[in-house]
Amino acid sequence: RYxxxxxxxQETHLRDSGQLQEKEAGYTFMWSGCDEGETNYYGVAICVKTGLIQKGIVSEPNCINDRIMSVxxxxxxxxxxxxNCYAPTLNDDVHVIESFYETLKQVIENIPRKQDIIIAGDFNARVGKNYSEWKGILGPHGLGARNANGLxxxxxxxxxxxxxxxxxxQQKDKYKTTWQHPR
Structure with a gap:
């Protein structure tokens, strides 16, 4: 359609890592999940048009863990x-949150500088509206008050x-997030 x-x-809840081609839709689904025997709360996936894969321009997925992967x-x-990433919530232990951001930082730093990077995901974060404090990083159309994960x-x-x-x-607030806490 789009x-x-x-x-x-995010939140695919799939185990291990793998690929699945959906022939009818024309997409290949690549995922990174938890190891066998672990609790399966998270999981991330990247769907790519199969035609791009058939052209030979898409790398094998780099499955870091059940929260981070790249292609x-x-x-x-x-x-x-x-x-693609799925960050811990503020309810998780601080060391889990810090480990996630450290791993993501390492993934970014391993990408050649000349290469473009697009990061998508569920960061469980609110970055707020104070764009003057974060010039060039945060634009004028943020939402809500910043929380610890946003920082x-x-x-x-x-x-x-x-x-x-x-x-x-600029977009309507309802399109800026996929979920908001009811408070």
Missing amino acids: NVDVAAL TIKDHHSDITFI RLLQLCSQQKLCIKNSFF
Whole structure:
């Protein structure tokens, strides 16, 4: 319907890692889940148009863990690495949250500087509206008050010279997030 080339999914609850081609829809589903025998709460996946894979321009998925994975699309113009992640919530232990952000930082730092990076995912974060404090990182169309995970995300973006793109585009608040706490 939307003719999307690449989509990122979180909370897939799938085990191990793998690929599945959905011939009718024309997409290949690549996932990274928990190891066999572990509790299966998380899981991430990247869906890519099968035609891109058939052209030979899509790398094998880099399945880091059940919260982070990436895939690179290479064409004659540029290389783009898509990272998909599912961050811990504020209810998780601080060491789990810090470990997630450290792993994500390492994944980003292992990508060549000349390569474009797109990070998609569920960060369980609110980055707030104070874009003057985060010039070039946070745009003028943020939402709500910043929380601790939002600060972590902003700091990571600052360190890695990334920006939170959807905060630079004006849109209705209901389209800025997929879920909001009822408070």
